[in-house]
Amino acid sequence: MKAAVSISCAFALVLGALGCSSSDTTAAGEADAQTATPLPSEQQSLLGTYEVELRSTRYSGGSGQRTRVDFVNRGGELAVFLQGGGYGIGFSRAKIEEITEAQVTTSIEAYGRTALFTVKRSAGGAPLSATLGTGGIEDLEGDFSEDTTAPTLASSTPGLPWEVTSVRFSEGLLAKDVKLPPSGETAFSLLPIADTPWVGAIGLRRPLSTTWDSSTTSSAKIPLSGIVATDPSGNALNAASAYVEARTLPVGKATKAYDFSKDVPAYPQQASRLVGDCDGAASCLRLSQGSKIALRIAAGSRVVRLRYALRAGQFEGTAPAAKIALTAFVAPGDGSETKETAPVDVTWTAVPSPTETRAFATPFVDLEIALPRFDAETGISLRFDGEPRAAATPEPTNPSPGPQVVKARHMIMLLKSAVAE
Numbered sequence: 001m002k003a004a005v006s007i008s009c010a011f012a013l014v015l016g017a018l019g020c021s022s023s024d025t026t027a028a029g030e031a032d033a034q035t036a037t038p039l040p041s042e043q044q045s046l047l048g049t050y051e052v053e054l055r056s057t058r059y060s061g062g063s064g065q066r067t068r069v070d071f072v073n074r075g076g077e078l079a080v081f082l083q084g085g086g087y088g089i090g091f092s093r094a095k096i097e098e099i100t101e102a103q104v105t106t107s108i109e110a111y112g113r114t115a116l117f118t119v120k121r122s123a124g125g126a127p128l129s130a131t132l133g134t135g136g137i138e139d140l141e142g143d144f145s146e147d148t149t150a151p152t153l154a155s156s157t158p159g160l161p162w163e164v165t166s167v168r169f170s171e172g173l174l175a176k177d178v179k180l181p182p183s184g185e186t187a188f189s190l191l192p193i194a195d196t197p198w199v200g201a202i203g204l205r206r207p208l209s210t211t212w213d214s215s216t217t218s219s220a221k222i223p224l225s226g227i228v229a230t231d232p233s234g235n236a237l238n239a240a241s242a243y244v245e246a247r248t249l250p251v252g253k254a255t256k257a258y259d260f261s262k263d264v265p266a267y268p269q270q271a272s273r274l275v276g277d278c279d280g281a282a283s284c285l286r287l288s289q290g291s292k293i294a295l296r297i298a299a300g301s302r303v304v305r306l307r308y309a310l311r312a313g314q315f316e317g318t319a320p321a322a323k324i325a326l327t328a329f330v331a332p333g334d335g336s337e338t339k340e341t342a343p344v345d346v347t348w349t350a351v352p353s354p355t356e357t358r359a360f361a362t363p364f365v366d367l368e369i370a371l372p373r374f375d376a377e378t379g380i381s382l383r384f385d386g387e388p389r390a391a392a393t394p395e396p397t398n399p400s401p402g403p404q405v406v407k408a409r410h411m412i413m414l415l416k417s418a419v420a421e
Contacts (some may be wrong), residue, residue, distance in 0.1 A: 037076030043099065045125035046071040046078065049232045051147050052130045054140035064142055066149070068171055069119070069130065072197060080106050081196060082117065083171055091172070091193060091200075101125070119144075147233035153202075153224060160267060160294050161206035161248040162331035162338075162379035166191055167224065172198030173231055181226030185211045187335075202227065204246050209333025209377040212251060212296070222246040254298040254377050258418040260285040265418075266379075267294035278416055279307065279364040285415040289386035289408060293415075297371065297378045299333075301420035304380065306367040308415045310346060313357040315409035320348050320360050325385035326413065328369050333377035341369060357410045364416060371420070386411040 039047070048071055055064035068083040080094040094106035094117055104119040104127075116133040132140040152170040159165030172193055180188040180202065189203035204222055206212060224246060229237040252266040261281040264271045271285055278284035287293065297304055312320040328341045344367060348360040371378050389408045 037073075039073050039076065039078055042101070042125065043078050046104065046121075046127060047073060048127075049147065050127055050144045051149070052142040052144055054130070054132055054142045057131075057139045057141055065140070067142075069127070069144070070172075071127070074195075080104070080117075080119075081172075082108065091196065093195070147231070147235060150235040150238040151229060151231045152238045153227070156204075156246045158247040158249045160251060160379065160381055161212045162209075162333070163329060163381055164189065164191075164203040164205045165246065165248065166201035166203055167246050168201045169199070169229070171231055172196060172200055173229055175199050177230045177232070178202075179228040186222050198232075206248060207331075207333075207335035209254070209379070212333070212377075212379065213253075222248070251294055251296055251379075254296045256298050256301065256420045258295065260415050260417055265293040266296035274412075274414060277311075278414060279309065281416055285413075287384050287413040287415060289384060289389075289411050291413075292381060292383045295380040295382065295418050297380065297420050299373075299375055299377050302371055302374055304369045304371060304378075304418055304420050306369065306382070306415065307364055307417045307419075308367060308413055309364040310348075310362045311358055311412050311414065312348070312360040313410035314354055314359040319350075320409060320411065321387050322346060322348070324387065325383070326367070327383050327385075328367075329381040329383070330369060330372065331379040331381075332371075332373040333379065334373055334375075336373060336376070339372065364414075384413045 038044075050069045050071075052067050052069055053064035054067050065084065070079075070081040070083070072079050072081070078096060078099070080096060082092045082094060084092075092108045094108050097105040097107055097116075099105075101121065103121055106117045106119070107114050108117060109115075116131075118131045118133070119127050120129045120131075122128040127144045129143045130141065151173060154168040154170060156165055156167040174197065175190050175192070178190060178199065180190070185206065185208060187205045187207050189205075190199040191201040191203045192198070193200040202224075222245070227237065249267055250269075252264070252269060255263075258265065259281075260271070260273075261278065261283045265285070272287070273283045274286040275283045285293070295304065308326075310320075310324065322345055323343050324346050325343045327343055329338065330341070331338045346362050348362055351359060351361050354360075369380060387409055389406045
């Protein structure tokens with residue numbers, strides 16, 4: 001029995017991680033139908049947001065996994081979205097394989113496998129029941145029903161105060177059905193889910209540097225009690241959501257210069273350092289691919305010069321890419337417009353006696369980041385993502401779904417200093 005529950009939950013997460021919501025006629029379906037090119041008449045009866053409680057066909061008893069299923073009109077074509085149970089805004093847009101009077105057959109990719117999601121239709125053409133074939137592990141099935149589940153807010157992942165961080169809804173909502181508090185010390189926004197009719201989260205940002213100091217010793221709390229929302233079926237946002245706390249990360253004080261042989265960035269304040277190979281300095285910051293650091297620059301400067309170099313290892317017999325994803329998100333502390341810099345072009349040189357971790361290098365060079373406001377403090381988020389990464393080919397003979405290994409070249413950035421001028 002435990003095995004059945006765990007497998008069902010695993011596939012529910014693949015289906016979407018958005019909560020449970022449905023009805024056989026909804027605002028989402030109606031809005032799309034009214035504004036888009038009409039669907040063929042035999043498909044009109046499918047439109048709407050529904051809920052299916054998927055249960056294992058192998059084991060009896062126990063609770064199922066509620067899954068939201070949306071049939072919407074996207075530019076005159078039927079689209080099917082699945083939103084599974086409960087941790088965030090993961091979505092699956094199902095690929096429609098076949099539509100007949102009896103059923104709609106769709107497919108999704110789940111842990112490297114193709115899973116069939118088949119919807120049987122009633123005599124009037126509406127969705128009646130569904131079966132999810134999970135690629136040979138177990139099948140799940142359930143009946144379509146009306147929505148009685150209120151949306152909630154999920155806890156946010158803390159972010160830097162000048163960045164947009166998000167608090168997720170448990171399910172996709174229509175923007176017109178969400179009322180946000182007025183922006184002040186916190187700027188609120190709605191974050192859409194691409195290629196869907198819905199928004200999936202609330203964006204929060206601290207646009208004024210006068211509020212950044214509130215998070216220097218502990219995570220700063222942002223109240224969310226003023227948010228009012230309903231889901232596409234009319235269920236109001238759960239009152240318990242008012243107690244969800246959005247937080248921002250603690251950041252250091254503003255400065256004009258960082259010497260990374262001894263200083264730490266504004267975030268994180270525990271730095272990994274390399275001794276030697278640091279452009280004459282005794283040590284320098286060492287950042288791996290996927291790392292992010294923050295700088296907090298005092299007012300009175302027009303540019304920041306970052307002194308950096310890259311080191312890369314051997315990888316499948318190819319040289320590193322000339323364009324590297326090293327970008328900066330720049331946020332003036334006076335609330336004016338933010339910007340993000342483009343990835344940089346670099347020049348690699350092959351090194352003698354190459355290894356898996358050290359085969360190519362760049363010289364130390366300066367990356368100049370313009371500061372938009374001379375009289376304002378500036379928050380800078382520096383992101384080092386290196387080369388694009390390629391997902392490994394899944395093993396079709398492995399019946400146990402799990403995290404896929406991501407292939408990537410070993411690459412590091414060495415950061416010597418950051419000086420405002």
